[in-house]
Each structure stands twice: as structure tokens, then as C-alpha cells.
Amino acid sequence: MLNPFKLIRRTIFLVWLCIGLASGAATLAAWAFSLSTQVATLTANAASTAIRHRKQITKAVAKAKAKGRVRRVLVAVPAVGTVAAFAFEAQDYYAWEAENPDGTAADYACEVAELSAEVVDEVLQELPEMTRPSPDAVLAMMPNCEAAN
Structure with a gap:
């Protein structure tokens, strides 16, 4: 026959083991949820930054195209074009010289x-x-x- 003290001792051990495992599982679940929310937040921020960066690049490209268009128009007018061409070239040279x-x-x-x-x-x-x-x-x-x- 089983000793009643051993049975109580084993039962208490199993109860403590179940409580420990359950609290560990709950802690890990909370940690996983926290990490999931952090990943979702970082992903949303990265997407927002990428969209904002793409808009900035598009704006810069459009500005460069417009600048080129204005230069071509100014250069197309004979008298103004010659002066404009020299002015643009001088501006580019001074920028290069600074670098x-x-x-x-x-x-x-x-x-x-x-x-x-x-x-x-x-x-x-x-x-x-x-x-x-x-x-x-x-x-x-x-x-x-x-x-x-």
C-alpha cells in the first residue's frame, strides 16, 4: 500500500509543477503578444517612411525635370539662350570648384x-x-x- 505522506507530497509537487508551467506559458504568451505588436508598429512605420521617401524622390525628380525644361526653353531663345547657357555653365563650374x-x-x-x-x-x-x-x-x-x- 502507498504511504499517505508520499501521496500528499507527490500531489503537492504536481500541483506546484502545473502552476509553474501555467505561469511560464502565460508569461511567454504575453511576451509573444508584446513582440507581435512591436513588429506591427515597426512595419507600419517602415511603410510610412518608404511612402514619404518615395514622394520626396518623385518631387525631386519632377523639380529636376522642370529645371531642365526651363533651361532648354531659355537656351532656345537666341540672345537670351547664349547668356543663359553661359550662366548655367558658370553656375555648374562654381559648384564643382567648391567641391x-x-x-x-x-x-x-x-x-x-x-x-x-x-x-x-x-x-x-x-x-x-x-x-x-x-x-x-x-x-x-x-x-x-x-x-x-
């Missing part, structure tokens, strides 16, 4: 020629075919930077 204080005008011309050579085909394709010069003719007018280095 490159040790650079010379020749360095600027070479950098502009390098960048222009990369996009010359795209720009020429936008021109009407009757007025479009050949890419080689345009590239021949650019400074020879390899000889300067």
Missing part, C-alpha cells in the same frame, strides 16, 4: 567631357533626325583629356 578646390578649369572640362560622352547617344536620339549630328562629330569637339594627363 574640388584643388581642381583646375581643365580638370572640370575633362570631367564634364567624360560624363557627356557617356550620355551623348541618349541626348542625340532625342533630337529630330534632320538636325541630329553624328556621335563621332560631337565627341570630336570634346577636349582630349588623355593627352593632358
Whole structure:
């Protein structure tokens, strides 16, 4: 026969074990719920930031396109266009010079020629075919930077 003290002792142990496991499960469930709400909040914030960033980029691109459009219109008017073209180029040069204080005008011309050579085909394709010069003719007018280095 079973000793009644052993039975009571085992019963108390099992009750304490069940209470401990139940409280541990409740604690873990609360922790999981807390983490789930944090993940949901962070996801919503990330989505909101992405949308806001996308709007800022779209606005910046639209502003750059508008600026380019205004430049093209000003350059299209002969007298104003010449002055505007020189003013735009001077503004770009001064901005470049601020970023490159040790650079010379020749360095600027070479950098502009390098960048222009990369996009010359795209720009020429936008021109009407009757007025479009050949890419080689345009590239021949650019400074020879390899000889300067």
C-alpha cells in the first residue's frame, strides 16, 4: 500500500509543477503578444517612411525635370539662350570648384567631357533626325583629356 505522506507530497509537487508551467506559458504568451505588436508598429512605420521617401524622390525628380525644361526653353531663345547657357555653365563650374578646390578649369572640362560622352547617344536620339549630328562629330569637339594627363 502507498504511504499517505508520499501521496500528499507527490500531489503537492504536481500541483506546484502545473502552476509553474501555467505561469511560464502565460508569461511567454504575453511576451509573444508584446513582440507581435512591436513588429506591427515597426512595419507600419517602415511603410510610412518608404511612402514619404518615395514622394520626396518623385518631387525631386519632377523639380529636376522642370529645371531642365526651363533651361532648354531659355537656351532656345537666341540672345537670351547664349547668356543663359553661359550662366548655367558658370553656375555648374562654381559648384564643382567648391567641391574640388584643388581642381583646375581643365580638370572640370575633362570631367564634364567624360560624363557627356557617356550620355551623348541618349541626348542625340532625342533630337529630330534632320538636325541630329553624328556621335563621332560631337565627341570630336570634346577636349582630349588623355593627352593632358
